[in-house]
Amino acid sequence: SAVISQKPSRDICQRGTSLTIQCQVDSQVTMMFWYRQQPGQSLTLIATANQGSEATYESGFVIDKFPISRPNLTFSTLTVSNMSPEDSSIYLCSVKVSYNEQFFGPGTRLTVL
């Protein structure tokens, strides 16, 4: 497995502002992902964070709204830009290790007022 941390664990933000969420892994991993989980819902993949190249976004998610950085194999950031109340959610990073096993960070609970 992998030890994954996220910062911040939670935040309350004003609409129109931006928040950057950090994800740190204790070992080098090739694949890192960012998910959104709205209250009582399943996990929705936002994008795959690629080291050394632009992130790969899923349908419905765009780089201008969710810019992602992946400067090395242990760290990634997700920014939620120009926030609105609809962005209130839990944001989780995850990493893929070994065969196909995927492990999640503790999540960042975001509330936008």
Place this chain on the structure above:
Amino acid sequence: GENVEQHPSTLSVQEGDSAVIKCTYSDSASNYFPWYKQELGKRPQLIIDIRSNVGEKKDQRIAVTLNKTAKHFSLHITETQPEDSAVYFCAAISNTGNQFYFGTGTSLTVIP
């Protein structure tokens, strides 16, 4: 892309009884099927997984079965305990080996 359906959405069982959660998938090229348990306010935790070359896998009180022909897989929890209460998610991995497609989740309540 892949479409994963999960049933039931909620499930209540008496302590000691068994619980079964079922998922179907659409992409016959999917070859890895994990199950995650998410307790309230916590991250999803991988509890068991199965690969497409295996029909059944067991780990103590939990087991997963896979029927590739019918494209469905199931999670079985025996001798349920109150600490099994959580939301369970199934997933299927795409043939590229990168993207997980998650089911909609099953909220399991074990009644003491």
